[in-house]
Amino acid sequence: MTPIIKVENLSKQYRIGSRQASYATLRTSLAEMARAPMKHLRRNGRSPAETIWALKDVSFEVMLGEVVGIIGRNGAGKSTLLKILSRITEPTSGGVDLHGRVGSLLEVGTGFHAELTGRENIYLNGAILGMKKTEIDHKFDEIVAFAEIERFIDTAVKHYSSGMYMRLAFSVAAHLEPEILLVDEVLAVGDSAFQRKCLGKMGDVAKEGRTVLFVSHNMSAVQSLCKRAIWLQDGKVKKDGQSDYVVAQYLKNRTDSTQEKTWDEVEKAPGNELVRLRSVCILPEKGNAIDILSVRTPFTIEVDYVTLKEGMRLNISMLLYNQERTCVFASTTVDETKWDGKPFPLGLFRSVCQIPGNLLNEGIYSIALLIVKDTTLPIHSEEDALVFEVHDDGSGRGDWYGKWPGVVRPNLEWHTDFVSSLDS
Amino acid sequence: MSENILGPVAEPTSANQSQAQAQQRDPHELPVVRIRPSRKWVALNLRDLWSYRELLYFLTWRDVKVRYKQTAFGAAWAIIQPIFSMLIFALFFGKLAGMPSDGIPYPIFAFVGLLPWTFFANAVTASGNSLVGSSNLITKVYFPRMIIPGAAVAAGLVDFAIAFMILALLMAYYAVTVTWSILLLPLLVILTAVLAVGVGMWTSALNVKYRDVRHALPFLVQLWFFATPIVYPTSIVPAKWRWLMALNPMSGIIDGYRAALLGREFDIRGLLTSTAITVVLLVYGAYTFRRMEKTFADIV
Numbered sequence: 079m080t081p082i083i084k085v086e087n088l089s090k091q092y093r094i095g096s097r098q099a100s101y102a103t104l105r106t107s108l109a110e111m112a113r114a115p116m117k118h119l120r121r122n123g124r125s126p127a128e129t130i131w132a133l134k135d136v137s138f139e140v141m142l143g144e145v146v147g148i149i150g151r152n153g154a155g156k157s158t159l160l161k162i163l164s165r166i167t168e169p170t171s172g173g174v175d176l177h178g179r180v181g182s183l184l185e186v187g188t189g190f191h192a193e194l195t196g197r198e199n200i201y202l203n204g205a206i207l208g209m210k211k212t213e214i215d216h217k218f219d220e221i222v223a224f225a226e227i228e229r230f231i232d233t234a235v236k237h238y239s240s241g242m243y244m245r246l247a248f249s250v251a252a253h254l255e256p257e258i259l260l261v262d263e264v265l266a267v268g269d270s271a272f273q274r275k276c277l278g279k280m281g282d283v284a285k286e287g288r289t290v291l292f293v294s295h296n297m298s299a300v301q302s303l304c305k306r307a308i309w310l311q312d313g314k315v316k317k318d319g320q321s322d323y324v325v326a327q328y329l330k331n332r333t334d335s336t337q338e339k340t341w342d343e344v345e346k347a348p349g350n351e352l353v354r355l356r357s358v359c360i361l362p363e364k365g366n367a368i369d370i371l372s373v374r375t376p377f378t379i380e381v382d383y384v385t386l387k388e389g390m391r392l393n394i395s396m397l398l399y400n401q402e403r404t405c406v407f408a409s410t411t412v413d414e415t416k417w418d419g420k421p422f423p424l425g426l427f428r429s430v431c432q433i434p435g436n437l438l439n440e441g442i443y444s445i446a447l448l449i450v451k452d453t454t455l456p457i458h459s460e461e462d463a464l465v466f467e468v469h470d471d472g473s474g475r476g477d478w479y480g481k482w483p484g485v486v487r488p489n490l491e492w493h494t495d496f497v498s499s500l501d502s
Numbered sequence: 503m504s505e506n507i508l509g510p511v512a513e514p515t516s517a518n519q520s521q522a523q524a525q526q527r528d529p530h531e532l533p534v535v536r537i538r539p540s541r542k543w544v545a546l547n548l549r550d551l552w553s554y555r556e557l558l559y560f561l562t563w564r565d566v567k568v569r570y571k572q573t574a575f576g577a578a579w580a581i582i583q584p585i586f587s588m589l590i591f592a593l594f595f596g597k598l599a600g601m602p603s604d605g606i607p608y609p610i611f612a613f614v615g616l617l618p619w620t621f622f623a624n625a626v627t628a629s630g631n632s633l634v635g636s637s638n639l640i641t642k643v644y645f646p647r648m649i650i651p652g653a654a655v656a657a658g659l660v661d662f663a664i665a666f667m668i669l670a671l672l673m674a675y676y677a678v679t680v681t682w683s684i685l686l687l688p689l690l691v692i693l694t695a696v697l698a699v700g701v702g703m704w705t706s707a708l709n710v711k712y713r714d715v716r717h718a719l720p721f722l723v724q725l726w727f728f729a730t731p732i733v734y735p736t737s738i739v740p741a742k743w744r745w746l747m748a749l750n751p752m753s754g755i756i757d758g759y760r761a762a763l764l765g766r767e768f769d770i771r772g773l774l775t776s777t778a779i780t781v782v783l784l785v786y787g788a789y790t791f792r793r794m795e796k797t798f799a800d801i802v
Contacts, residue, residue, distance in 0.1 A: 205560040
């Protein structure tokens, strides 16, 4: 089957350097030509400046009906890729084959003119995006209804609130019906109601069987809307595969987390003459192929420590803090069956704690550890022993992609019953 | 950005292949667009321009609508420029300096030249700045960029049409006999527009790279005005320098307007020379534009 988009060794080079290099003036160009005519001709008039490869040898194929997410850090080349696919800028080398009409949503409200009315801007923007006048006539009422601006359709757009403006702009673009749709982070603007609407529409478009390339930083949206994701890093394809897997790899790479710390030399380890830490680590549930901490999966905390004095009765205390430095909970080994209340011999001990899934909300957490003697005397405390991130895996949210509120995120059971009708 | 000399096409070879492997929904039967880095000489891509013709209409319509929004005088501004120019020139050149005007009353002699010139000058200036002014479109949407200077020229035609009504009034006032030569007027208008488009494409493309153009353009248009026999007749130019005048395409065109509207004799040679130069400028402007187009989005 022929792919609907075929990208082969696509590369784009940009010249960077002093700004003068791009806004040349005739005077400087002529002066350069006079000074060194041969040099100018050979270099074709360009001053030697640094170049960067925004994209380098990017290759992939997209089949009809696929919804592919493009993720990566800022500057990875995602927008450049979409610009080339939209024919706005040219590749330096390599090529793309596109089968079908391309609709690009690189910006919401392209070409909108403040002095024109909503009605006039719908036609203008629609024409700019590539719709024919008859098509716009046909869809006019739908566009106005989706944007919810029936009353203001004949007012100049400069009088619209920013929300109305966004809704109208997105509405026009949402009614494009190209075979290939390229969307670039337009969904990051606007309030949450607007974003919800946009993503809902994106979902519909995907279900209609159109081919969509979706650049976004909203990982839950990418995981839910796209079956496949391509991770771009420094202009190259880092990973290309199932969206769950690629997103997980990307997030793992991105987080500045300390999920494990080990101190091999006892003298240098944190602690004192009574006890010293050996290692602390956090482990996602074994057998979890995705290998990042998500809101659903349980994980364990392991603390290895060495006792340096015999016969102490020790407890480990763990405090979990979220990003706002709120203490989510504190937990200790006080009711632990094997060693609680018993004197510890000299040696290496390991305390393990299981944190269940469906407890923590997404976010960055840090753990503070306290080693306590005789249940009341803290003998060592370790702030920020571990820092880790819990990710939203996109489940249990229906079609809503905003930030889930709450410090904790239990998965509670709800029951709904029909009680009675209103007549009686 | 095209892949072969004819512009983006559904390659015949792939169409044959696709017929052989027909699937339930053929992406292969949809038009293929091949994006490749373009070589030195790019195709004009007229097919693409034709499929985007509606956008030309919309951009022109936008320019015209926006121009007079929230103005008190509205479209009257379209006629103020040629009328006042005419009055000033009639006073200083016609009356005070005693400029000859080939036997025609000076005011109408000047106005017949000023009207198309105003259109041409405004069209060239507007299209010269059009690409830089539409940078928000160029960096976000694809459409053949030639439409932008084209729309600027087309918007000028609307003003021309409005001001033409004043010309009609003047012709009635001066009891000018209308001859059959007036039928050539539409052709002259087209020729003027084509010249404006050719020059406009060239200057707008240059302006993206060299912003000096924006500053140089009004000044150059001013010089061009005096180099064209608008407020003076060609007859005051000594015969041995007439060939130099003929190099200016607008000379032949303005003389053509005078001939068409005022029943003068047509200078066929002059008109043909102007037409030839116009066509050359159009082609050159178009190819320069296409060659520079690939960098527009990157440097605008």
